[in-house]
Amino acid sequence: MGKSMYNFGKRAKEKARQQKQMEKVSKRIMAKQQKANMKAGVPNAGPDMAEPPGLMETVKSIA
Secondary structure, eight states: OOSHHHHHHHHHHHHHHHHHHHHHHHHHHHHHHHHHHHHHOOOOOOTTTOTTTTHHHHHHHOO
16 A cells, blocks of 8 residues: 555645745835835835845745
C-alpha cells in the first residue's frame, strides 16, 4: 500500500497560510511607505506603479 494523501491537504493548507501571511506583510510595508511618502511630500509616480522597487527584497529579508 502507498502512503495516504492525508498530509497533502495539510501541506497545501500550510502553504496557503504562509502565502497569506507574506501578502499581509507586503501590504503593511507598502502602507508604511505610502504614509512616509505623504508626510515627506513626495508625489506618487502614478496608479500604474503597483509596487515600489525593492519591495520584494525587503519582504524576503523579513521572512
